Amino acid sequence: MSKRYIIVGSGIAGLSAARAIREDDSNGQIIMFSAEDNLPYSRPMLTKAPFISFNPDDWTLYDEDWFMENKIELRLGEPVTKVDTESKVVTTSEGSCSYDKLIIASGAESFVPPFNGRDKKGIFTIRRTEDIISIKKAYHSHTRAVVIGGGVIGLEAAVELARYGASVTVLESMPYLMTRQIDNEISDIICVKLGELGMEVHTGVQISSLDGDTWVESVSLADGRIFPCDFVVVACGVRAVTSMLPDTIDVPRAIAIDDHCRTSAEDVYAAGDCAQYNGVNYALWSQGLMQGYTAGKNAAGGDVTVGKTDTSLVMNSLEMSLFALGDLGKNPDAEYTIRYRSSKDSPDAFLVNPPQGEFFEKRYISHGKVVGAAIVGNLSGMQELKDKINNEEETE
Amino acid sequence: MMKNRYLNYHGLRLFFQSLDDFSAFCRKANVNFSMGSSLYSDLFYGTDSEIYVPLWASVAKTGEDVLLNHITLNVIRFYKSYGYEPVHMDGNPADFAGEQLRFAEYISACALNGSMDLPEAEKVLCEFENEFLADTLHMIQRAICRYSDDTSVLFISKLMDSVISGNYFPWDADPMECDSYNTRKHSAIPQEEPHTVSIASNSDCGSKCKLLATVCEGCLLEINPDTDGCAIRFTGCPRGRAYGHTFLTSKRLRYPMERTGERGEGKFRRISWEDAVRKVADITSESGRKYGPGSRFVINAAGVSAAIRGDRFMKNLLALDGGYLDYYNYYSAACALYINPYIYGKVLAGNHESTYTDSQLIILWGFNPASCHFGLNPKEYFMRAKGNGAQIIVIDPRMSDSAITMADKWIPIRPSSDTALIDAMAYVIWDEGLEDREFMDRFCIGFDEDHMPEGVPYGESYHSHVFGIKDGIKKTPEWAQPITGIPAETIRELARLYATAKPAALLPGFAPQRTMVGEQACRGFIALACMTGNVGVSGGSTGVPGLKEGHDCPGMSLYPNPYPGKIPVFQWTRAIDAPETIDPVHRGLKGVDRLESGIKVIYSLASGIIINQHSNINDTRRILQTPGKLDALILSDLFMTPSAKFADLLLPAVSFFEMDNIPGTWTAEDYLLYNHQITEPLFGCRFEYDWIREVADIMGLKESFDAGHDGRDAWLRYVYDQCRLSETELPDYDTFRENSCHVFKNNYPRVNFLENIRDGVPFDTPSGKIEIFSKTLYDMGRKDIPGAPGHIYCPEGPEDPLQKKYPLQLIAYHTKRRCHSQHNENPLLEELDPSRIWISTEDARERGINDGDIAEVFNDRGIIRLPAKVTDRIYRGVVAVSEGGWYKEASDGADIGGCINTLTMSDKATPLANGNPQHTNLADVRKYEVKNESN
Structure with missing residues (x-):
């Protein structure tokens, strides 16, 4: 008798799981529930694609034909509201459905810290296509936007807002930008670049409130500074969507999974932004892809463990490009040697595209190996660096 | 709600249609609105060279200053699927903001008058706004608010906000009284499929390629070289592939204009074509009457290097009206052309x-x-x-x-x-x-x-x-x-x-x-x-160099010019400034002993010579800006070029995408190409011939001007047939046009002599x-023209003592990113070779200049300010700037566009040919110290 797989979520982890199941089980029934109305699309493109040419249809991953061909029943706009691992049934907005194997790939939702006034209008997060459309509608001439959060999503959104014509202020509570991935020096370079685009960046700030009548009109800091604005974009990370899960599944912060992407409940797997492995959840595309695949394979009877995923940070817009990977001096016990390279050092007669050819590269070397690195500017040397770091190559 | 929505689209559409229509609508709705017509014209017709307000979705959705691209096509497809046929308001592409609003107005009218379901209309409008209209209006808002904070501008910006946000402006008007209210919903209109059209450009390029344009609904989607359409394998080059980004751009001149500011200031007002034609006729007749035929000069032009071209038609008209001062030589090869007959007995050697x-x-x-x-x-x-x-x-x-x-x-x-x-x-x-x-x-x-x-x-x-x-x-x-x-x-x-x-x-x-x-x-x-x-x-x-013999190429012959005088092309500024100094011996005057009048009227039709390609720009500016020297500059072009800013009458021309022609293959190649129009002329743009013919009509010369050829096509056919007289293997015109290409079979090896x-x-x-x-x-007996070859002293050359003051020799070089001054504004091509001052590592070091620093190359004639390219690719003691960069004056008078002719000389010419010595210049380079300006 064929198995019934239920996949909760149609993001990259869910899709990856479905593909993996089909590789090994051509008969099993696959049902995929999605809380969103759109066909699955590439979510990173929400901020990686230019606002001006934003069109979610361009980023569709698989069209209806693909789902037909792979016999995957896609139920759009039907969120799963409850999971019962005892009776192996999920409840959705439309009814209930039993499963043999369940894969939770419910993703995450944007997190808005409990600022005073966070319920005002004009405060946006970016997680779905409607969010971009709403932000664009709120734009008008002379728009001042405040972006709270200087991580990748916040900065990508800030750059696009600036290109769209808004005056943008970025507020970051940590002492510098992207503290997990880069270091102070790279952060400073990025701040200069953002400044060239007309942006203001303030780090180490403490937000005290979002003020305004019903629509947000300014952001106040604990030190008394006030930033008037027409709207706010909050990009302070995400929280796993797990509210539909029963107690039988262990959810410390996100759903705990093992190296087979198994949860604590039998026949229930989890993958992607809703899951944490070894206590870590970076909410990365590459991780969703890998975990979804692992979960799918194992649900279909395989024995696959999660492999290494590419955890590098890449921002690549017309105005700013950044790559970072590995340890950029985060280990207080380690000793590092730092090496710099830049386009200034290698004047290249054949450089076709000089303005876009400029780059600044910083490598952290420890025990003769490149352990971390960042490039700002031309990223063509990125792959070479990735290989060096991932393969733990000795430096010459 | 839909009523208000309709009125908002309607009102804003009227605004983009005409200031008068919108003002009338406001009056009727008791809304206080007043905007100066010059402000409106500067913002929405492009009559001020300093102001640029893009009005099209093609720009809004790509960030590129391009018209008629895939976005335009998407807009047209959207229209057509809901039964709307674009009307091309004021010659605009279909994705013009006004036309977008007109479409939204149509859908909302259909919902109001019951010919479309309300929910469906709302869905369509929402989709259309999200996809095109909101971005277009946002872009316009940004641009207009950058240039003006006039209350009228802020009001328009507010109206745009209200359309996008859905908080509609409460127009006090009756929809049923609006012109579009009764429009009924039409069924979907069939859409064109993309197809290829054979094209070949008019650029002054020595290697014309047969290209295939992928076109749909008049939008250009792609250009590729035609690699198997004929016996020659055309490779194409980056310029050809990027023609769309050069010619179909939102920086095009749109309507005829007349100067309002000082000459060169770049300020104009829009006039009608009727007025423009009348003015050209008046200026032409009056100068002939007042100063004689030799006061009129049609300047050297290469923008339309093709069988039928504006400068030749203008010359023909002037020839019928008593004549014009002609020129000989051209900027590329004055000396080679002039000297070859003395040595070999022919030019094409x-x-x-x-x-x-x-x-x-x-x-x-x-x-x-x-x-x-x-x-x-x-x-x-x-x-x-x-x-x-x-x-x-x-x-x-x-x-x-x-x-x-x-x-x-x-x-x-x-x-x-x-x-x-x-x-x-x-x-x-x-x-x-x-x-x-x-x-x-x-x-x-x-x-x-x-x-x-x-x-x-x-x-x-x-x-x-x-x-x-x-x-x-x-x-x-x-x-x-x-x-x-x-x-x-x-x-x-x-x-x-x-x-x-x-x-x-x-x-x-x-x-x-x-x-x-x-x-x-x-x-x-x-x-x-x-x-x-x-x-x-x-x-x-x-x-x-070059100048080989080969096949003929269709080119217009000229009507006999009753005025015999000719000057070397390089001496035209002198012929305005000091005509009495132009003589047959030293200044190469031919046909007459002296000029009885200086040049008083210049016709510059598809030419970059006036301010850019001619030497010593600051001197040319002085001449053009001195009252009493030049009466009128009549200029037709595609863009607000450095020359166009100096025009008195500025007329918008069509690109090769907008008309058929037979490109000039430099008269010697083994093939001929035909260029097919891919889209209708943009805005109010016209091929020069069309208005010159109307001028001829006003002057009572139309019949002789036509000489039996009653239109553009007839001329093209005639000129081609003339070529067939010598190139007998050419097929008939219609066959050639159909094939778009002819490769000659009777080629000879052509080792000269x-x-x-x-x-x-x-x-x-x-x-x-x-x-x-x-x-x-x-026998001329001149020291600077010896009887034999050999080295002679070169002023501003390597042995000139002026080197003590200006130790560097400055040259220009032809860059792969341009064809002379064409393509300068094409961002795709700029990447190939950004404008830089090339300077050797040693010379840069001595001057404290690093690669990428802003530097100035200067001499007594001017200053060019650009980033330095410090490189071992240039010889020590030499600096170079690429030819054709558009002159752009900074507030302190320096050229920041990178035009070599800011520094070249026009007071001296080569001894015999009176040619342009544009590679002979002394100069120096210094690092530019950015002045600390507050704000």
């Missing part, structure tokens, strides 16, 4: 590039075929020769792309010192007995004292010059070393190599003849080619020989 595959040695002397197309793919032939074992040497002050990609050796040389290198090579060849004595004696006169024309005293031959009979200076490699900057030993090796490699092709570019001693350089190249017996030989060369050398046919010169020494020139 070069060989066909295919013959160079037989060469053992190719010397590219100031010639950069990797970047400059002279003939179809000459580089391919050179590379084939290289494949056959030929050696390629590049002589150039700059390590050009040819030096990098083709050459075995790069010999850097000081600009304007070519004659010294030639003399030293001749010295070595003679000194070591490597010359082809038999060839020299049989076919040439003037090499040595034994072969001189009658009546010339001893010591005037080229040999005597080289061996210093008169001046006591032997022109040895050691003598040439400090002048040319080339080590004596390198010169020796080069001379030996050239004299012994058989056959060897010495191929100069046009660059050495665009120096102050251009004629002598041309003569020297020919002397070397003759000394080594390489003339009349396949794989050899005549020492003549083959018959003269093989069969002893006399050359078409007074002596019947190649006149290395020209008695005609000698």
Whole structure:
């Protein structure tokens, strides 16, 4: 008798799981529930694609034909509201459905810290296509936007807002930008670049409130500074969507999974932004892809463990490009040697595209190996660096 | 709600349609609104050169200043699927903001009048706004608010906000009284499928390619070279592929304009075509009456290098109205054109590039075929020769792309010192007995004292010059070393190599003849080619740049000009400024003894000469801005070019995408192409012929102007048929048009002078020989025009004492990103070669300049301010800026556009041809210290 797989979520982890199941089980029934109305699309493109040419249809991953061909029943706009691992049934907005194997790939939702006034209008997060459309509608001439959060999503959104014509202020509570991935020096370079685009960046700030009548009109800091604005974009990370899960599944912060992407409940797997492995959840595309695949394979009877995923940070817009990977001096016990390279050092007669050819590269070397690195500017040397770091190559 | 929504679309559409219509609507709705018509015109018609407000989704959705792209197509498809046929308001592309609003107005009207379901209409409008309208209006808002904070502008911005946000402005108006209210919903309109059209551009490019444009609904989707459409394999180049980004842009001139500000200020007002035509007629008639026909000048133009072209039609009209001052020569090759007949007896004295595959040695002397197309793919032939074992040497002050990609050796040389290198090579060849004595004696006169024309005293031959009979200076490699900057030993090796490699092709570019001693350089190249017996030989060369013989190409012949006067093209500024100084002896005046009037009216039709391609821009500006000198500049172009800003009447022209034509293949190629129109003329743009004909009508000259050809197509057909008289294998016009291409079958190998050398046919010169020494020139009795080739002193050259003040020699180079000044504004091509001051590592170091620093190259004539490119690719003591960059004046008067002619001279010309010495300039470079300005 064929198995019934239920996949909760149609993001990259869910899709990856479905593909993996089909590789090994051509008969099993696959049902995929999605809380969103759109066909699955590439979510990173929400901020990686230019606002001006934003069109979610361009980023569709698989069209209806693909789902037909792979016999995957896609139920759009039907969120799963409850999971019962005892009776192996999920409840959705439309009814209930039993499963043999369940894969939770419910993703995450944007997190808005409990600022005073966070319920005002004009405060946006970016997680779905409607969010971009709403932000664009709120734009008008002379728009001042405040972006709270200087991580990748916040900065990508800030750059696009600036290109769209808004005056943008970025507020970051940590002492510098992207503290997990880069270091102070790279952060400073990025701040200069953002400044060239007309942006203001303030780090180490403490937000005290979002003020305004019903629509947000300014952001106040604990030190008394006030930033008037027409709207706010909050990009302070995400929280796993797990509210539909029963107690039988262990959810410390996100759903705990093992190296087979198994949860604590039998026949229930989890993958992607809703899951944490070894206590870590970076909410990365590459991780969703890998975990979804692992979960799918194992649900279909395989024995696959999660492999290494590419955890590098890449921002690549017309105005700013950044790559970072590995340890950029985060280990207080380690000793590092730092090496710099830049386009200034290698004047290249054949450089076709000089303005876009400029780059600044910083490598952290420890025990003769490149352990971390960042490039700002031309990223063509990125792959070479990735290989060096991932393969733990000795430096010459 | 839908009522309000409808009124908001309607109101804003009226605004984009016309200021008057919108003002009337406001009055009726009791809304206080008033906007100055000049503000409206500057913002929405592009009448102020400093103001740019894009109005189209194609720009809003891509961030590129492009019209009629895939976005425009998407908009049209959206319209059509809901039964809306675009009306192209005021000639705009269909994705014009006004037309988008008109569509939204149509949908909302349909919902109001019941011909469409309300929910469906709302869905359609929401989708349309999200996809196109919101971004377009946001872009316009940003732009207009940047230029003006007038209350009227803020009000319009508010109206745009209300459309996008859905908080509609409460218009107090009755929808049923609006013109569009009763529009009924139409069923979907069938859509065109993408198809390819054969095109070929009008650019002044020596390598016209047959290209295929992928077109749909008049939108350009892609351009590719046609690699299998005919017997020639067209490779295309980046420029061709990027034509859309050059020509179909939102920076196009849109409507006829008349100057309102000072000349050169770039401020205009929109006028109707009727007014414009009337004004051209009035100016033309009046100048003829007041100053005589010689006061009217149609300036050299290459923007439409094709069979039918505006400048020729204008000349024809003037010819019928008493005449005009004509010119001879052109900027590219004044000296070569002028001198060749004195030596070889004809202008077109070069060989066909295919013959160079037989060469053992190719010397590219100031010639950069990797970047400059002279003939179809000459580089391919050179590379084939290289494949056959030929050696390629590049002589150039700059390590050009040819030096990098083709050459075995790069010999850097000081600009304007070519004659010294030639003399030293001749010295070595003679000194070591490597010359082809038999060839020299049989076919040439003037090499040595034994072969001189009658009546010339001893010591005037080229040999005597080289061996210093008169001046006591032997022109040895050691003598040439400090002048040319080339080590004596390198010169020796080069001379030996050239004299012994058989056959060897010495191929100069046009660059050495665009120096102050251009004629002598041309003569020297020919002397070397003759000394080594390489003339009349396949794989050899005549020492003549380009200028080969070949097939005819359709080109308009001119009506006879009743006014006989002609000036060298380079002297047109002088002919405005000081016409009394133009004489036949020193300034090359022909046909008349003196000019009875200066130039008073200039017609500049598809030309970049006025301010950009002519030398000494600051002086030209002075002349054009001095009251009383030039009465009128009538200018037609595609863009607000540096020249266009100086126009008195500025008329918008069409690009080659908007009309059929037969591109000029430089009159010598083995093929002809036909260009098919792909889209209707944009805005109010017109091909010059169309309005010139109306001017002719007003002047009562239409019948003679037409000469039986009653339209553009008739002319094109006529001009083609004229060409068929000499090129008899050409098919009939309709077949040619259908095929879009004809490759000639009866090609001949075209080694020039083959018959003269093989069969002893006399050359078409007074002596019947190649006149290395020209008695005609000698008899002019001018020190700067010697009878023989040879090095002469070059003002602002390597030996000028002015070097103490300006120690660097400045040259221009032709860049692969442009064709003269065309494509300058194309961002895709800019990346290929951004405008920079090329400076050597040593010179930069001495001046404290690092790569990328903003630097200034300057002399007494002006300042160019650009980032420095510090590189070993340019010879020490030389700086270079690419040719064709658009002059752009900073507030302090410096040129920040990178136009070489800010620094070139116009007061002096080459001695004989009165040619433009644009590579002979002294200058210096300094680091630019950014002044600390608050804000």
